[in-house]
């Protein structure tokens with residue numbers, strides 16, 4: 464199987480895991496019995512069996528249609544309606560997937576995850592005169608950022624292809640029963656896909672939310688679902704001391720009780736940079752509640768060893784590190800020999816970059832452990848569609864368990880609403896008049 468977990472560098476004493484075992488068993492059981500807080504949002508737990516097969520076939524057909532009609536897909540969404548698909552495409556196809564020759568799918572760009580006019584213009588410039596399609600993704604159908612972007616790209620499509628032509632190029636992924644986007648999609652006759660009620664945003668990448676952009680971009684979504692199914696089976700062992708997701712959850716909890724309030728997910732492959740963003744949302748939105756939680760961050764090595772590496776090695780001891788290591792590179796490149804050897808690198812001539820990268824990883828691991836940073840290592844066989852399916856499930860389940868150990872509801876996100884309300888009020892949305900006056904008064908004194 465593709466994932467292994469090693470905690471021998473976590474600096475744990477023998478009794479530590481044993482002592483949290485009762486809490487771990489309770490949390491594991493709470494998750495699997497679906498008896499805890501947020502249990503309406505556990506659709507991801509057995510998604511590999513319960514997913515809508517008819518819709519899955521429609522997703523594949525829509526991806527084909529996009530590939531036949533367009534060179535570019537603009538996927539519009541934010542948070543859970545954005546991060547998974549982008550993480551998946553970069554994970555499986557690399558950071559330059561849009562520019563690669565002979566790719567299996569269309570270029571996929573993401574919009575609606577910010578409100579920057581520069582960003583929108585750059586994206587319009589990239590599309591240029593080329594044919595494009597749009598997948599607008601919003602569970603609520605009312606989130607400002609994607610709604611703003613959709614209005615712009617819908618208008619561009621209608622100018623280019625007419626209202627009827629645009630209709631053939633717009634795909635709406637939203638709630639099955641309610642919301643402004645659903646109403647618009649029905650009225651305009653857009654093809655619709657569903658964000659299931661029982662699957663929260665950060666758990667939705669293997670619903671139409673992520674599957675359609677990933678399939679349009681050329682990912683094999685059957686392989687993704689197989690990875691998900693295999694991980695679901697692999698991590699079903701309720702003997703928690705022999706289940707890696709449970710052990711990872713327990714160790715995260717132990718770290719927190721020892722004052723390690725930050726987890727750094729570090730990788731050694733730029734294909735994982737967006738996976739780090741996906742992980743940050745998953746952990747932060749799930750655990751950062753009731754003034755508790757581990758703050759998740761990501762570091763990309765060896766790049767960041769030349770920036771925040773100094774702090775990790777020698778700064779305040781606030782954190783532990785979880786290394787995401789990929790055992791096999793998808794492409795082997797070896798260092799050529801150089802007769803003059805001016806750079807002094809001939810001692811590694813003929814070695815693969817993967818070999819060198821692994822030495823960098825091992826050297827860093829030892830240095831960080833020596834510097835007092837507990838290290839956990841999650842090793843993946845390789846980066847592929849299949850392992851993306853597996854790895855997302857690994858983190859989901861671990862997070863569900865550690866969230867319950869922490870005593871929060873890991874499946875809601877009440878904090879995300881606070882800024883939305885303030886933004887609506889400041890923009891002058893009807894119904895927010897009183898709040899607008901209050902906020903503007905406060906801003907006067909601080910800006």
Ligand code: PA5
Nearest residue numbers: 542543544601602603606664665
């Ligand atoms: O995880 C979440 O639930 C959030 O990040 C949402 O996905 C995000 O706020 C976007 O919401 P929506 O899909 O309703 O536009």
